[in-house]
Amino acid sequence: MKHFMSIAAVAAMTVMAAQTAKAEPQAEVLHWWTSGGEAKSVAVLQQEFASRGGVWTDMPVAGGGGDAAMTALRARVLSGNAPTAVQLKGPSIQEWYEEGVLADISAVAEANGWEDVLPANIAGHMKCEGSWCAAPVNVHRIDWIWANADVLAKNGIAMPATWDEFNAAADKLAAAGITPLAHGGQAWQDATVFEAVALGIGGPEFFQKAFVELDMATLKSSTMVAVFDQMRKMRGYVDADFSGRDWNLATAMVMNGEAAFQIMGDWAKGEFLAAGKRPGIDFLCASTPGEGFLYNVDSFAMFAVDGADKQAGQALLAELIVGQNFQKTFNLNKGSIPARTDVALDDFDPCAHASAQDMAASNYGGSLLPSYAHGMALRGAQAGAITDVVTAHFNSDMSSADAVEMLANAVANSL
Amino acid sequence: MDKTYNSSMKTAQTVILRIGLYVILSVFALYFLMPLFVMVTTSLKHLDEIRSGSLIALPRDITFDAWQIAWSQACTGIKCEGLSPYFWNSVSLAIPAVLLSTFIGALNGYVIAQWRFKGADIIFALMLFGCFIPFQVVLLPMAKLLGIMGLAGSIQGLIFVHVVYGIGFTTLFFRNYYVSISQELTKAAKIDGAGFFRIFWSIFLPLSLPIIVVTVIWQFTQIWNDFLFGVSFSQAGTQPVTVALNNIVNSTTGVKAYNVDMAAAIIAALPTLLVYILAGKYFIRGLTAGSVKG
Amino acid sequence: MIHWLEKHMPKLVLTPSFAGVLVFVYGFIGWTAWVSFTKSKLLPKYDLVGTIQYDRLFASPRWETAFENMFIFGGLFIAIAMVLGLLLAILLDQKIRTEGFIRTIYLYPMALSLIVTGTAWKWILNPGLGLQATVQGWGFESFTFDWLVNPDKAIYAVTLAGVWQASGFVMALFLAGLRSVDQEIIKAAQVDGIPTWRIYTSIIMPSMAPIFMSAFIVLAHLAIKSFDLVIALTGGGPGYATDLPATYMYTMAFSRGNVGQAASSAMIMMVVVFAIVVPYLYSELRSKNHG
Secondary structure (H helix, E strand, C coil), X not given: CHHHHHHHHHHHHHHHHHHHHHCCCEEEEEECCCCHHHHHHHHHHHHHHHHCCCEEEEEECCCHHHHHHHHHHHHHHHCCCCCCEEXXXXXXXXXXXXXXXXXXXXXXXXXXXXXXXXXXXXXXXCEECCEECEEECEEEECCEEEEEHHHXXXXXXXXXXCHHHHHHHHHHHHHCCCEEECCCECHHHHHHHHHHHHHHHHHHHHHHHHHHCCCHHHHCCHHHHHHHHHHHHHHHHCCCCCECCCHHHHHHHHHHXXXXXXXXXXXXXXXXXXXXXXXXXXXXXXXXXXCCEEEECCEEEEECCCCHHHHHHHHHHHXXXXXXXXXXXXXXXXXXXXXXXXXXXXXXXXXXXXXHHHHHHHHHHCCEEECCCCCCCCCHHHHHHHHHHHHHHHCCCCCHHHHHHHHHHHHHHHC | CHHHHHHHHHHHHHHHHHXXXXXXXXXXXXXXXXXXXXXXXXHCCCHHHHHHCCCCCCCCCCCCHHHHHHHHCCCCCCCCCCCHHHHHHHHHHHHHHHHHHHHHHHHHHHHXXXXXXXCHHHHHHHHHHHHHCCHHHHHHHHHHHHHHHCCCCCHHHHHHHHHHHHHHHHHHHHHHHHCCCCHHHHHHHHHCCCCHHHHHHHHHHHHCHHXXXXXXXXXXXXXXXXXXHHHHCCCCCCCXXXXXXXXXXXXXXXXXXXXXXXXXXXXXXXXXXXXHHHHHHHHHXXXXXXXXXX | CHHHHHHHHHHHHHHHHHHHHHHHHHHHHHHHXXXXXECCCCCCCCCECCCHHHHHHXXXXXXXXXXXXXXXXXXXXXXXXXXXXXXXXXXXXXXXXCHXXXXXXXXXXXXXCHHHHHHHHHHHHCCCCCHHHHHHHCCCCCCCCCHHHCCCCHHHHHHHHHHHHHHHHHHHHHHHHHHCCCHHHHHHHHHCCCCHHHHHHHHHHHHCHHHHHHXXXXXXXHXXXXXHHHHHHCCCCCCCCXXXXXXXXXXXHHHCCXXXXXXXXXXXXXXXXXXXXXXXXXXXXXXXXXX
């Protein structure tokens, strides 16, 4: 017995020594998930990281949908003091890669078979010239339309399946003294509505050509004029005080029955749920009229850093982020769905189920598309140039033809 | 008879004028107090009341929960310790930065105003123009330089940045103050054999209390409220309170707790508010004492 | 050696600050100028490509708005804060019993960063939530105050909040100036029966000329750096109606990864500041040295 004890002790010591030699995984994580459910979700990741022996240093910077964090990131990279892991998404991952500052995490990705569990489009965003350079966290759907169930029932309106139906419903609601569309007049919210309208009216192919490939003929096409025409209609469906309103206050308008619809990504669901509203009973969720699925995938990129402990931290972090457990817990908290397709969705709500089904279907049908408004489709300069035109048109009496011309010029000027 | 009538007319007129004066002053006081009123009342409300009711109304039912959450529980990332840890970062960066920039400004002002040499005016003008450089311009090159100097991400780095961009104003304040002191004083002291620093320590510094108050208040306000440098040149563990406040207030896709936001905002502003309330009197006196004289 | 040291001490003391200003102000302006002639995207690059960034800048409708706004906002902000500050100082100088209290109320906004007060202002200025709704609630149904949501007027709403922040400070400057005017001269004028408004316009105001300079410098500094104000209040909206050069530059450099474009806008902005501030500083410094 005594003999056994000493063997156990020696074994334990050997294990410990091996661990020290392997270096304790370290990670400084720059992200902008600072409040409420988001912060709790990141904390889940931190706990898992710690339980595997990692030391997590938190570097949260909120504001402007990551603008402030990107400011901090630039300063950190220029000063030669890059954080270990950074919340980055879409083409900006490749942009940073081209600056030569990202680390390669292919070893982790291959060991964990990411290729097999991620939809091809989403995997594409995580790769830089063929090697893996980022780990996806979730999939937000952007083209959602939310509605107050009571208001629709009272006015005899069904969830619209086409934009004509939407317009008819909106006219009816306006006549009844209800604001048809709850909207916050911030540039990114204008862009969110715009891309939903563009996808619905133009279809997936049009969207791909216009907002992914920046095809000039498509940008100047008559379909684009029709998209701006519908945007002008949408402008008539919002209330007078929409400018600068935060998206969650717009959601509150739908909850209170002041307004009937809101077009917003699935984080709006969190606001409904937090107020004790039930999906399908108090509020309804559906995809905006038309075919397709616009995704916004949050992800973490690993920056090139020195030191075995930091590199070990990056590998561990990447593994955990794409792990089943984190993908489930995080997305339950955040209102999105897991990026990997093999997570059981039993605990998720009906809206999330709809989202997952639509994602699978559109992935199969080729209409799974990146959101331009949320920085998934284009680089910052081009996306910004488009948003400038969209918001200028929405907030003035510019004609659709002028807007289309301005759009083509702005895009050309930003390349 | 006529005369008393006239003088009572005059008194009546004065009274009306005085009342008018107080009315005007009160109207402006309301304009200035309005945002503070909104912040304080919101911070005392329950979240349900904010969600359902008017944003600008007195609370139906006062609660201090939001204040407690903001100070010690609100999440600023995965840590949910409220503003308190960041508060001390701000203190430990603001105090040295204010003292250093004030001291350097005093020396500079003393040289420019009292030891006039050829080119001193041009140097002063160049420094003054530095006050106008927009900080967004300097972020990137500054980041690079801080990296080279090995100060990236540290409190020392932040202190350095604030001192560098504070010197223009502090020099201006002290120069304008010292310029009103006769140069004969310096000349007489020199004849008595006093040196450069001796004159500064024993003649000018003791005279400077009013302007020191003004400069310290100005610098403290600027540095404490800074967000742009704070967010760019800090790393985990050195972030100042404005960055933490921003993390609490600015959630993009989370549920907003406006009462906590407002309480956090007031807490973050308390030190500067206190400085203005407590030292406001000395501030006016300091300005009166000559900082504003040419 | 000691003698040399003593003789050159003033210059030696000034040298580090001056060197700092040369590097951290003028060096960085030079750096920005260089980068404005490159195609820098995410991070600065140093290969010169000519004036393409400036061509694009001048072709951008958004920049045009931002540039115009700088003059509208800057002009109004400085003028109104100056006038209001002077008015408040004169009113407060009438031996008001509660002066200390009222003064603190006027002065406190300067203590707060607009990151802090932005949300409150947003609510107050929002027609559906704030002032308009409240006044209409009192029964004045026709009262409208919709500057914040009206693209043509939003910049005035921004000015309103800017003035709120700065005019108390200007008031303090002028109040100090009023207090340091020689009381004997004023008394003599009063004895001579000169009306009060004349005493202000021809005796008190001229003697406060240097204060106008201090106030101008402080206000111009705040106007140029008005960044938080716009971000917190309107985020540049509605559309980009309230964009200012500082916010334009920040957006380009940090949220759009277009550092070259940002640098060119910074240069134009700095040229304008230079054109306005330098002649002013020059004339003020000259007259003071000879005055």
